[in-house]
Amino acid sequence: MAKDIPVSRARRGAQMGKLIAGQAVRGAGVTLAVVRDTDEEHIARTERALTAAAEDLVTVLGSMKGLAMKAGQLLSMFDVLGIFAAERLPPGQRERFQNKLAELYDRSAQVPFAQMRGVIERDYGRPLDEVFAEFDAAPLGAASIGQVYRARLHDGRRVAVKVQYPGIDIAIRADIKNLALVMRMMRTIAPAIADNAILRELATHFAEEIDYRTEAANHELIAEMFHGHPFIRIPGVVTELCTARVLVTELVDGLRFPEIAALPDAERDRIGEILMRFYMGTMIRERRFTGDPHPGNILLADDGKVAFLDFGLVKHMDDAAVEFELDAVRMAAEYRATDLRALFVNYGLLEQGSPATAEQCLRLIHEVSGWMLTDAEIRVAEDAAAHALLAFVDPRRGYFDSWRREYAPAEHAFARRVEYGTLALLGKLRASGNWYRIGREWCYGEPPRTELGVLEQDWLANHANPTG
Numbered sequence: 384m385a386k387d388i389p390v391s392r393a394r395r396g397a398q399m400g401k402l403i404a405g406q407a408v409r410g411a412g413v414t415l416a417v418v419r420d421t422d423e424e425h426i427a428r429t430e431r432a433l434t435a436a437a438e439d440l441v442t443v444l445g446s447m448k449g450l451a452m453k454a455g456q457l458l459s460m461f462d463v464l465g466i467f468a469a470e471r472l473p474p475g476q477r478e479r480f481q482n483k484l485a486e487l488y489d490r491s492a493q494v495p496f497a498q499m500r501g502v503i504e505r506d507y508g509r510p511l512d513e514v515f516a517e518f519d520a521a522p523l524g525a526a527s528i529g530q531v532y533r534a535r536l537h538d539g540r541r542v543a544v545k546v547q548y549p550g551i552d553i554a555i556r557a558d559i560k561n562l563a564l565v566m567r568m569m570r571t572i573a574p575a576i577a578d579n580a581i582l583r584e585l586a587t588h589f590a591e592e593i594d595y596r597t598e599a600a601n602h603e604l605i606a607e608m609f610h611g612h613p614f615i616r617i618p619g620v621v622t623e624l625c626t627a628r629v630l631v632t633e634l635v636d637g638l639r640f641p642e643i644a645a646l647p648d649a650e651r652d653r654i655g656e657i658l659m660r661f662y663m664g665t666m667i668r669e670r671r672f673t674g675d676p677h678p679g680n681i682l683l684a685d686d687g688k689v690a691f692l693d694f695g696l697v698k699h700m701d702d703a704a705v706e707f708e709l710d711a712v713r714m715a716a717e718y719r720a721t722d723l724r725a726l727f728v729n730y731g732l733l734e735q736g737s738p739a740t741a742e743q744c745l746r747l748i749h750e751v752s753g754w755m756l757t758d759a760e761i762r763v764a765e766d767a768a769a770h771a772l773l774a775f776v777d778p779r780r781g782y783f784d785s786w787r788r789e790y791a792p793a794e795h796a797f798a799r800r801v802e803y804g805t806l807a808l809l810g811k812l813r814a815s816g817n818w819y820r821i822g823r824e825w826c827y828g829e830p831p832r833t834e835l836g837v838l839e840q841d842w843l844a845n846h847a848n849p850t851g
Contacts, residue, residue: 496520499530499546506626514624518544526679528555528593528695533634540633542621545595547628552593592695599625601673601697602632608669611846613838614657616688635690640678644812655763655814656835657689659821662805664839666798667709667825670700674797676804678811704794711748712826716756716819720745731792750774754806755818762815768807 499522500511507514517535524531529547536542548554592598599620606617618633625631638646643654658681666672674696682690707730714723720741727733727744739747751771754761816833823829824836831837 493522493525494530494548496522498549499532502546502549502628503544506629515542515544524679526693529595529628529630534631536621540621542624542631543618543634545630545632547593547595555593594627595625595630595695596627598693598695599630601694602630604671605665605673605691605694605697608665608671611842612688613842614688614835615661616684616686616690618690618692632692635682635684635692637682637684637690640681640811643681643683648815651812652815653835654683654689655809655812656816656821656833658808658812658814659805659816659818660835660839661689661691662801663822664825666700666801667705670702670705671697672700672798672801673697674800676801676808678808681808698794698797700794700798704792704798707795708798709826712752712755712822715745715748715752716826718745723748730795732795747774752802754809755822758817758819760815760817762813763806763809765810765813767810768803771803771806 500520503514504511511518514536515534516537516539519533522530522532523543528551529545532544532546534542534544599622602617602620603622606619609615609617616635618635621631621633644651646654658676662672662676673691673694675693680691680693682692684690707726710726711723714726724733724739724741724744727739728735728737733739733744749756751774754763754767820832821836824831831840
Protein backbone atom coordinates (compact mmCIF):
# COMPACT_ATOMS: atom_id res chain seq x y z
CA MET A 384 0.00 0.00 0.00
CA ALA A 385 1.37 3.40 -0.95
CA LYS A 386 2.02 6.11 1.58
CA ASP A 387 1.16 9.73 0.78
CA ILE A 388 2.39 10.76 -2.66
CA PRO A 389 5.40 13.12 -2.42
CA VAL A 390 4.33 16.47 -3.88
CA SER A 391 7.13 18.95 -3.28
CA ARG A 392 9.57 19.66 -6.11
CA ALA A 393 12.61 19.09 -3.87
CA ARG A 394 11.36 15.79 -2.48
CA ARG A 395 10.34 14.41 -5.87
CA GLY A 396 13.58 15.55 -7.46
CA ALA A 397 15.59 13.99 -4.64
CA GLN A 398 13.77 10.66 -4.95
CA MET A 399 14.34 10.58 -8.70
CA GLY A 400 18.01 11.51 -8.29
CA LYS A 401 18.54 8.81 -5.67
CA LEU A 402 16.91 6.24 -7.95
CA ILE A 403 19.08 7.19 -10.93
CA ALA A 404 22.24 7.15 -8.83
CA GLY A 405 21.35 3.75 -7.44
CA GLN A 406 20.87 2.29 -10.90
CA ALA A 407 24.19 3.77 -12.07
CA VAL A 408 26.10 2.21 -9.14
CA ARG A 409 24.38 -1.11 -9.65
CA GLY A 410 25.15 -1.05 -13.38
CA ALA A 411 28.81 -0.22 -12.73
CA GLY A 412 29.07 -3.14 -10.34
CA VAL A 413 27.78 -5.55 -12.96
CA THR A 414 30.10 -4.11 -15.62
CA LEU A 415 33.19 -4.35 -13.44
CA ALA A 416 32.32 -7.88 -12.40
CA VAL A 417 32.51 -9.03 -16.02
CA VAL A 418 36.29 -8.92 -15.78
CA ARG A 419 36.43 -11.61 -13.14
CA ASP A 420 33.14 -13.49 -13.54
CA THR A 421 32.66 -16.72 -15.41
CA ASP A 422 29.72 -16.69 -17.84
CA GLU A 423 27.54 -18.47 -15.28
CA GLU A 424 28.51 -16.05 -12.53
CA HIS A 425 27.89 -13.06 -14.78
CA ILE A 426 24.42 -14.28 -15.71
CA ALA A 427 23.55 -14.90 -12.07
CA ARG A 428 24.93 -11.51 -10.99
CA THR A 429 23.10 -9.71 -13.78
CA GLU A 430 19.89 -11.53 -12.92
CA ARG A 431 20.13 -10.28 -9.33
CA ALA A 432 20.97 -6.74 -10.46
CA LEU A 433 18.10 -6.59 -12.94
CA THR A 434 15.65 -7.94 -10.39
CA ALA A 435 16.74 -5.32 -7.86
CA ALA A 436 16.67 -2.54 -10.49
CA ALA A 437 13.16 -3.46 -11.62
CA GLU A 438 11.96 -3.64 -8.02
CA ASP A 439 13.44 -0.18 -7.32
CA LEU A 440 11.89 1.34 -10.44
CA VAL A 441 8.45 -0.07 -9.75
CA THR A 442 8.56 0.84 -6.05
CA VAL A 443 9.89 4.39 -6.40
CA LEU A 444 8.16 5.47 -9.60
CA GLY A 445 4.96 3.67 -8.62
CA SER A 446 4.81 5.50 -5.29
CA MET A 447 5.69 8.87 -6.83
CA LYS A 448 2.89 8.60 -9.45
CA GLY A 449 2.56 11.52 -11.89
CA LEU A 450 5.12 12.13 -14.65
CA ALA A 451 7.72 9.98 -12.88
CA MET A 452 5.47 6.96 -13.16
CA LYS A 453 4.65 7.80 -16.78
CA ALA A 454 8.38 7.72 -17.51
CA GLY A 455 8.53 4.23 -16.03
CA GLN A 456 5.60 3.15 -18.17
CA LEU A 457 7.47 4.31 -21.27
CA LEU A 458 10.52 2.31 -20.17
CA SER A 459 8.39 -0.80 -19.91
CA MET A 460 7.04 -0.35 -23.45
CA PHE A 461 10.45 -0.20 -25.12
CA ASP A 462 12.80 -3.17 -24.82
CA VAL A 463 15.82 -1.07 -23.87
CA LEU A 464 17.69 -4.07 -22.53
CA GLY A 465 17.27 -5.79 -25.86
CA ILE A 466 19.25 -2.97 -27.46
CA PHE A 467 21.97 -2.21 -24.94
CA ALA A 468 22.67 -5.71 -23.67
CA ALA A 469 21.33 -8.14 -26.23
CA GLU A 470 24.65 -9.91 -26.59
CA ARG A 471 25.07 -10.39 -22.83
CA LEU A 472 21.60 -11.15 -21.50
CA PRO A 473 19.52 -14.25 -22.09
CA PRO A 474 15.98 -13.46 -23.32
CA GLY A 475 14.52 -14.74 -20.04
CA GLN A 476 16.28 -12.04 -18.03
CA ARG A 477 15.08 -9.28 -20.31
CA GLU A 478 11.54 -10.65 -20.26
CA ARG A 479 11.40 -10.78 -16.46
CA PHE A 480 12.71 -7.18 -16.25
CA GLN A 481 10.08 -5.96 -18.71
CA ASN A 482 7.30 -7.91 -16.99
CA LYS A 483 8.18 -6.31 -13.66
CA LEU A 484 8.14 -2.82 -15.18
CA ALA A 485 4.76 -3.62 -16.76
CA GLU A 486 3.27 -3.53 -13.26
CA LEU A 487 3.46 0.26 -13.56
CA TYR A 488 0.50 0.19 -15.96
CA ASP A 489 -2.16 -0.91 -13.50
CA ARG A 490 -0.59 -2.70 -10.55
CA SER A 491 1.57 -0.04 -8.90
CA ALA A 492 1.42 0.88 -5.22
CA GLN A 493 -2.17 1.72 -4.27
CA VAL A 494 -3.39 4.73 -2.34
CA PRO A 495 -5.70 3.63 0.54
CA PHE A 496 -9.40 3.69 -0.29
CA ALA A 497 -10.20 6.02 2.60
CA GLN A 498 -8.15 8.77 0.93
CA MET A 499 -9.68 8.10 -2.48
CA ARG A 500 -13.19 8.04 -1.02
CA GLY A 501 -12.51 11.47 0.42
CA VAL A 502 -11.73 12.79 -3.08
CA ILE A 503 -15.01 11.38 -4.44
CA GLU A 504 -17.19 12.74 -1.65
CA ARG A 505 -15.55 16.18 -1.70
CA ASP A 506 -16.13 16.50 -5.46
CA TYR A 507 -19.75 15.31 -5.25
CA GLY A 508 -20.53 17.07 -1.99
CA ARG A 509 -22.46 14.05 -0.72
CA PRO A 510 -21.83 10.54 0.63
CA LEU A 511 -20.58 7.83 -1.71
CA ASP A 512 -23.65 5.62 -1.30
CA GLU A 513 -25.94 8.40 -2.47
CA VAL A 514 -24.17 8.36 -5.83
CA PHE A 515 -23.44 4.65 -6.24
CA ALA A 516 -25.53 1.62 -5.32
CA GLU A 517 -22.37 -0.50 -5.07
CA PHE A 518 -18.70 0.47 -4.99
CA ASP A 519 -15.84 -2.05 -4.87
CA ALA A 520 -13.10 -0.65 -2.61
CA ALA A 521 -10.44 -2.80 -4.32
CA PRO A 522 -9.17 -0.88 -7.38
CA LEU A 523 -9.18 -2.46 -10.82
CA GLY A 524 -5.91 -0.67 -11.50
CA ALA A 525 -3.54 1.94 -10.07
CA ALA A 526 -2.14 4.24 -12.75
CA SER A 527 -0.07 7.42 -12.90
CA ILE A 528 -2.75 10.00 -12.05
CA GLY A 529 -5.57 8.00 -10.50
CA GLN A 530 -7.04 4.64 -9.51
CA VAL A 531 -9.93 2.91 -11.27
CA TYR A 532 -12.76 1.19 -9.40
CA ARG A 533 -15.70 -1.01 -10.32
CA ALA A 534 -19.14 0.31 -9.28
CA ARG A 535 -22.84 0.13 -10.03
CA LEU A 536 -25.27 3.05 -10.30
CA HIS A 537 -28.70 3.09 -8.71
CA ASP A 538 -30.27 2.54 -12.14
CA GLY A 539 -28.30 -0.72 -12.50
CA ARG A 540 -25.59 0.42 -14.90
CA ARG A 541 -22.13 -1.06 -14.27
CA VAL A 542 -19.46 1.65 -14.43
CA ALA A 543 -15.74 2.24 -14.11
CA VAL A 544 -14.85 5.12 -11.77
CA LYS A 545 -11.44 6.77 -12.14
CA VAL A 546 -10.49 8.81 -9.10
CA GLN A 547 -7.57 11.20 -9.01
CA TYR A 548 -4.90 10.83 -6.34
CA PRO A 549 -5.07 13.56 -3.68
CA GLY A 550 -2.31 16.10 -4.33
CA ILE A 551 -1.35 14.72 -7.75
CA ASP A 552 -1.89 18.13 -9.39
CA ILE A 553 0.79 19.63 -7.13
CA ALA A 554 3.10 16.67 -7.79
CA ILE A 555 2.78 17.03 -11.56
CA ARG A 556 3.53 20.75 -11.43
CA ALA A 557 6.65 19.89 -9.43
CA ASP A 558 7.62 17.28 -12.03
CA ILE A 559 7.20 19.80 -14.85
CA LYS A 560 9.55 22.22 -13.08
CA ASN A 561 12.09 19.42 -12.58
CA LEU A 562 11.68 18.44 -16.24
CA ALA A 563 12.45 22.04 -17.27
CA LEU A 564 15.71 21.81 -15.32
CA VAL A 565 16.63 18.54 -17.04
CA MET A 566 15.84 20.10 -20.42
CA ARG A 567 18.18 23.01 -19.74
CA MET A 568 20.94 20.57 -18.80
CA MET A 569 20.41 18.74 -22.10
CA ARG A 570 20.88 21.77 -24.33
CA THR A 571 24.59 21.15 -24.83
CA ILE A 572 23.90 17.52 -25.76
CA ALA A 573 20.76 17.76 -27.87
CA PRO A 574 19.50 21.33 -28.27
CA ALA A 575 16.47 20.31 -30.32
CA ILE A 576 15.22 17.90 -27.67
CA ALA A 577 15.48 20.64 -25.07
CA ASP A 578 13.52 23.15 -27.13
CA ASN A 579 11.14 25.20 -25.02
CA ALA A 580 8.22 24.75 -27.44
CA ILE A 581 8.17 21.01 -26.83
CA LEU A 582 8.37 21.53 -23.08
CA ARG A 583 5.48 23.99 -23.24
CA GLU A 584 3.45 21.48 -25.23
CA LEU A 585 4.15 18.76 -22.66
CA ALA A 586 3.33 21.06 -19.76
CA THR A 587 0.05 22.12 -21.40
CA HIS A 588 -1.08 18.58 -22.04
CA PHE A 589 -0.17 17.29 -18.59
CA ALA A 590 -1.95 20.25 -17.02
CA GLU A 591 -5.05 19.36 -19.06
CA GLU A 592 -4.76 15.69 -18.15
CA ILE A 593 -5.23 16.35 -14.44
CA ASP A 594 -8.67 17.90 -15.05
CA TYR A 595 -10.94 14.95 -15.72
CA ARG A 596 -13.58 17.23 -17.24
CA THR A 597 -11.22 17.73 -20.17
CA GLU A 598 -10.72 13.98 -20.43
CA ALA A 599 -14.49 13.43 -20.30
CA ALA A 600 -14.97 15.84 -23.22
CA ASN A 601 -12.18 14.12 -25.19
CA HIS A 602 -13.66 10.72 -24.40
CA GLU A 603 -17.14 11.74 -25.58
CA LEU A 604 -15.67 13.11 -28.82
CA ILE A 605 -13.81 9.87 -29.59
CA ALA A 606 -16.82 7.76 -28.57
CA GLU A 607 -19.01 9.62 -31.04
CA MET A 608 -16.32 9.33 -33.69
CA PHE A 609 -16.33 5.53 -33.40
CA HIS A 610 -20.01 4.96 -32.67
CA GLY A 611 -21.12 1.70 -34.28
CA HIS A 612 -17.64 0.77 -35.46
CA PRO A 613 -17.33 -2.90 -36.47
CA PHE A 614 -14.23 -3.72 -34.43
CA ILE A 615 -13.39 -0.70 -32.21
CA ARG A 616 -15.29 0.06 -29.02
CA ILE A 617 -15.08 3.23 -26.93
CA PRO A 618 -16.93 2.99 -23.60
CA GLY A 619 -19.65 5.57 -23.06
CA VAL A 620 -19.20 8.46 -20.62
CA VAL A 621 -21.61 9.14 -17.74
CA THR A 622 -21.26 12.89 -18.20
CA GLU A 623 -23.45 13.98 -15.29
CA LEU A 624 -21.14 12.22 -12.82
CA CYS A 625 -17.83 13.50 -14.18
CA THR A 626 -15.99 16.13 -12.14
CA ALA A 627 -12.49 17.61 -12.09
CA ARG A 628 -11.21 14.63 -10.13
CA VAL A 629 -13.73 11.83 -10.82
CA LEU A 630 -14.42 10.27 -14.23
CA VAL A 631 -17.25 7.77 -14.69
CA THR A 632 -17.57 5.62 -17.81
CA GLU A 633 -19.27 2.44 -18.96
CA LEU A 634 -17.51 -0.65 -17.54
CA VAL A 635 -15.99 -2.93 -20.16
CA ASP A 636 -14.83 -6.44 -19.25
CA GLY A 637 -12.34 -8.29 -21.41
CA LEU A 638 -8.85 -9.68 -21.85
CA ARG A 639 -6.00 -7.41 -20.78
CA PHE A 640 -2.91 -6.95 -22.90
CA PRO A 641 -0.78 -9.75 -21.41
CA GLU A 642 -3.62 -12.19 -22.12
CA ILE A 643 -4.02 -10.79 -25.64
CA ALA A 644 -0.29 -11.28 -26.25
CA ALA A 645 -0.70 -14.98 -25.42
CA LEU A 646 -3.37 -15.57 -28.10
CA PRO A 647 -2.65 -17.52 -31.33
CA ASP A 648 -0.88 -15.76 -34.21
CA ALA A 649 -4.01 -15.04 -36.25
CA GLU A 650 -5.74 -13.33 -33.33
CA ARG A 651 -2.69 -11.25 -32.46
CA ASP A 652 -2.29 -10.22 -36.11
CA ARG A 653 -5.93 -9.14 -36.25
CA ILE A 654 -5.61 -7.09 -33.07
CA GLY A 655 -2.33 -5.59 -34.31
CA GLU A 656 -4.09 -4.28 -37.42
CA ILE A 657 -6.87 -2.84 -35.25
CA LEU A 658 -4.29 -1.01 -33.12
CA MET A 659 -2.67 0.52 -36.18
CA ARG A 660 -6.02 1.56 -37.63
CA PHE A 661 -7.12 3.15 -34.36
CA TYR A 662 -3.98 4.99 -33.31
CA MET A 663 -2.53 5.99 -36.68
CA GLY A 664 -5.64 5.93 -38.84
CA THR A 665 -7.46 8.32 -36.52
CA MET A 666 -4.54 10.75 -36.68
CA ILE A 667 -4.58 10.81 -40.48
CA ARG A 668 -8.28 10.46 -41.21
CA GLU A 669 -9.85 12.42 -38.37
CA ARG A 670 -6.99 14.89 -37.77
CA ARG A 671 -7.05 13.79 -34.12
CA PHE A 672 -5.25 11.19 -32.09
CA THR A 673 -4.91 9.88 -28.59
CA GLY A 674 -1.30 10.41 -27.63
CA ASP A 675 -0.94 7.63 -25.07
CA PRO A 676 -0.86 4.21 -26.77
CA HIS A 677 0.15 1.67 -24.15
CA PRO A 678 -0.96 -1.79 -22.96
CA GLY A 679 -2.94 -0.55 -19.97
CA ASN A 680 -5.39 1.25 -22.27
CA ILE A 681 -6.43 -1.78 -24.33
CA LEU A 682 -8.96 -4.56 -23.70
CA LEU A 683 -10.29 -7.34 -25.95
CA ALA A 684 -14.04 -7.44 -25.29
CA ASP A 685 -16.12 -10.61 -25.37
CA ASP A 686 -17.66 -9.64 -28.73
CA GLY A 687 -14.20 -9.51 -30.38
CA LYS A 688 -14.03 -5.73 -30.49
CA VAL A 689 -10.97 -3.97 -29.10
CA ALA A 690 -11.92 -1.47 -26.40
CA PHE A 691 -9.73 1.61 -25.93
CA LEU A 692 -9.53 3.46 -22.62
CA ASP A 693 -8.06 6.71 -21.28
CA PHE A 694 -8.38 9.89 -23.33
CA GLY A 695 -6.57 12.34 -21.12
CA LEU A 696 -4.21 13.24 -23.97
CA VAL A 697 -6.04 13.86 -27.24
CA LYS A 698 -4.44 16.17 -29.77
CA HIS A 699 -5.86 17.87 -32.85
CA MET A 700 -3.57 18.16 -35.88
CA ASP A 701 -4.05 20.88 -38.45
CA ASP A 702 -4.24 20.06 -42.14
CA ALA A 703 -0.67 21.22 -42.83
CA ALA A 704 0.73 18.84 -40.20
CA VAL A 705 -1.25 15.89 -41.54
CA GLU A 706 -0.26 16.66 -45.14
CA PHE A 707 3.37 16.78 -44.03
CA GLU A 708 3.04 13.31 -42.50
CA LEU A 709 1.44 11.93 -45.68
CA ASP A 710 3.94 13.61 -48.01
CA ALA A 711 6.87 12.32 -45.97
CA VAL A 712 5.59 8.73 -46.17
CA ARG A 713 4.93 9.00 -49.91
CA MET A 714 8.35 10.49 -50.68
CA ALA A 715 10.15 7.94 -48.51
CA ALA A 716 8.22 5.03 -50.00
CA GLU A 717 9.02 6.28 -53.51
CA TYR A 718 12.71 6.88 -52.62
CA ARG A 719 12.52 10.57 -53.53
CA ALA A 720 15.41 11.65 -51.31
CA THR A 721 15.83 15.20 -52.66
CA ASP A 722 12.11 15.93 -52.36
CA LEU A 723 12.08 14.48 -48.86
CA ARG A 724 14.87 16.75 -47.64
CA ALA A 725 13.20 19.79 -49.25
CA LEU A 726 9.98 18.85 -47.46
CA PHE A 727 11.81 18.70 -44.12
CA VAL A 728 13.30 22.15 -44.77
CA ASN A 729 10.00 23.71 -45.87
CA TYR A 730 8.19 22.33 -42.84
CA GLY A 731 10.86 23.62 -40.49
CA LEU A 732 12.15 20.24 -39.40
CA LEU A 733 15.58 20.95 -40.94
CA GLU A 734 17.57 24.14 -41.43
CA GLN A 735 18.54 24.78 -45.05
CA GLY A 736 22.22 24.60 -44.10
CA SER A 737 21.84 21.42 -42.04
CA PRO A 738 24.63 18.83 -42.54
CA ALA A 739 21.92 16.16 -43.01
CA THR A 740 22.05 15.16 -46.68
CA ALA A 741 19.11 14.04 -48.81
CA GLU A 742 20.39 10.47 -48.76
CA GLN A 743 20.76 10.56 -45.00
CA CYS A 744 17.19 11.86 -44.59
CA LEU A 745 15.89 8.99 -46.70
CA ARG A 746 18.02 6.41 -44.91
CA LEU A 747 16.93 7.67 -41.49
CA ILE A 748 13.21 7.55 -42.21
CA HIS A 749 13.56 4.05 -43.65
CA GLU A 750 15.51 2.94 -40.60
CA VAL A 751 12.95 4.24 -38.09
CA SER A 752 9.75 3.72 -40.12
CA GLY A 753 10.69 0.93 -42.51
CA TRP A 754 7.92 -1.29 -41.16
CA MET A 755 5.41 1.10 -42.79
CA LEU A 756 7.41 1.63 -45.99
CA THR A 757 8.08 -1.95 -47.07
CA ASP A 758 5.59 -3.76 -49.31
CA ALA A 759 5.82 -7.12 -47.56
CA GLU A 760 4.34 -9.11 -44.70
CA ILE A 761 6.34 -8.02 -41.65
CA ARG A 762 6.18 -9.57 -38.19
CA VAL A 763 7.22 -6.77 -35.84
CA ALA A 764 10.05 -7.65 -33.46
CA GLU A 765 9.68 -6.79 -29.78
CA ASP A 766 12.67 -4.44 -29.88
CA ALA A 767 11.66 -2.65 -33.10
CA ALA A 768 10.47 0.51 -31.34
CA ALA A 769 13.61 0.70 -29.19
CA HIS A 770 15.78 0.40 -32.32
CA ALA A 771 13.80 3.23 -33.96
CA LEU A 772 14.22 5.55 -30.99
CA LEU A 773 17.88 4.69 -30.60
CA ALA A 774 18.62 5.88 -34.13
CA PHE A 775 18.18 9.48 -32.98
CA VAL A 776 20.29 9.36 -29.82
CA ASP A 777 23.04 6.78 -30.42
CA PRO A 778 26.09 8.46 -32.05
CA ARG A 779 27.17 5.09 -33.44
CA ARG A 780 24.17 5.05 -35.78
CA GLY A 781 25.46 8.05 -37.74
CA TYR A 782 22.50 10.45 -37.37
CA PHE A 783 23.03 12.08 -33.98
CA ASP A 784 25.55 14.75 -34.97
CA SER A 785 23.54 15.81 -38.02
CA TRP A 786 20.16 15.90 -36.30
CA ARG A 787 20.75 16.88 -32.68
CA ARG A 788 20.39 20.63 -33.34
CA GLU A 789 17.35 20.35 -35.59
CA TYR A 790 13.98 21.59 -34.41
CA ALA A 791 11.06 19.18 -34.12
CA PRO A 792 7.68 20.99 -34.15
CA ALA A 793 5.52 19.86 -31.26
CA GLU A 794 2.91 18.25 -33.51
CA HIS A 795 5.63 16.24 -35.26
CA ALA A 796 7.06 15.14 -31.91
CA PHE A 797 3.68 13.95 -30.67
CA ALA A 798 2.99 12.16 -33.95
CA ARG A 799 6.26 10.25 -33.47
CA ARG A 800 5.14 9.36 -29.96
CA VAL A 801 2.03 7.76 -31.46
CA GLU A 802 4.00 5.99 -34.20
CA TYR A 803 6.62 4.52 -31.87
CA GLY A 804 4.04 3.71 -29.21
CA THR A 805 2.01 1.81 -31.81
CA LEU A 806 5.15 0.06 -33.03
CA ALA A 807 5.99 -0.95 -29.45
CA LEU A 808 2.52 -2.45 -29.01
CA LEU A 809 2.83 -4.38 -32.28
CA GLY A 810 6.21 -5.65 -31.11
CA LYS A 811 4.79 -6.84 -27.80
CA LEU A 812 2.11 -8.69 -29.76
CA ARG A 813 4.68 -9.94 -32.31
CA ALA A 814 1.98 -8.98 -34.81
CA SER A 815 2.35 -9.59 -38.53
CA GLY A 816 0.85 -7.63 -41.40
CA ASN A 817 1.52 -5.73 -44.58
CA TRP A 818 1.51 -2.40 -42.77
CA TYR A 819 2.53 -0.58 -45.96
CA ARG A 820 -0.64 -1.69 -47.76
CA ILE A 821 -2.79 -0.54 -44.85
CA GLY A 822 -1.05 2.84 -44.95
CA ARG A 823 -1.70 3.20 -48.68
CA GLU A 824 -5.40 3.50 -47.88
CA TRP A 825 -4.60 6.81 -46.15
CA CYS A 826 -1.66 7.99 -48.27
CA TYR A 827 -3.01 7.17 -51.72
CA GLY A 828 -6.72 6.63 -51.18
CA GLU A 829 -6.46 3.02 -52.33
CA PRO A 830 -9.20 0.47 -51.57
CA PRO A 831 -8.49 -1.78 -48.58
CA ARG A 832 -6.87 -5.18 -49.07
CA THR A 833 -7.75 -6.70 -45.71
CA GLU A 834 -11.02 -7.96 -44.27
CA LEU A 835 -10.87 -5.39 -41.49
CA GLY A 836 -10.18 -2.66 -44.02
CA VAL A 837 -13.30 -3.56 -45.99
CA LEU A 838 -15.41 -3.59 -42.81
CA GLU A 839 -14.08 -0.19 -41.83
CA GLN A 840 -14.60 1.26 -45.32
CA ASP A 841 -18.26 0.15 -45.28
CA TRP A 842 -18.73 1.61 -41.80
CA LEU A 843 -17.13 4.90 -42.83
CA ALA A 844 -19.49 5.20 -45.78
CA ASN A 845 -22.53 4.71 -43.53
CA HIS A 846 -21.11 6.72 -40.64
CA ALA A 847 -20.48 9.74 -42.87
CA ASN A 848 -23.96 9.47 -44.38
CA PRO A 849 -26.20 7.60 -41.90
CA THR A 850 -29.34 8.27 -43.94
CA GLY A 851 -27.74 7.23 -47.21
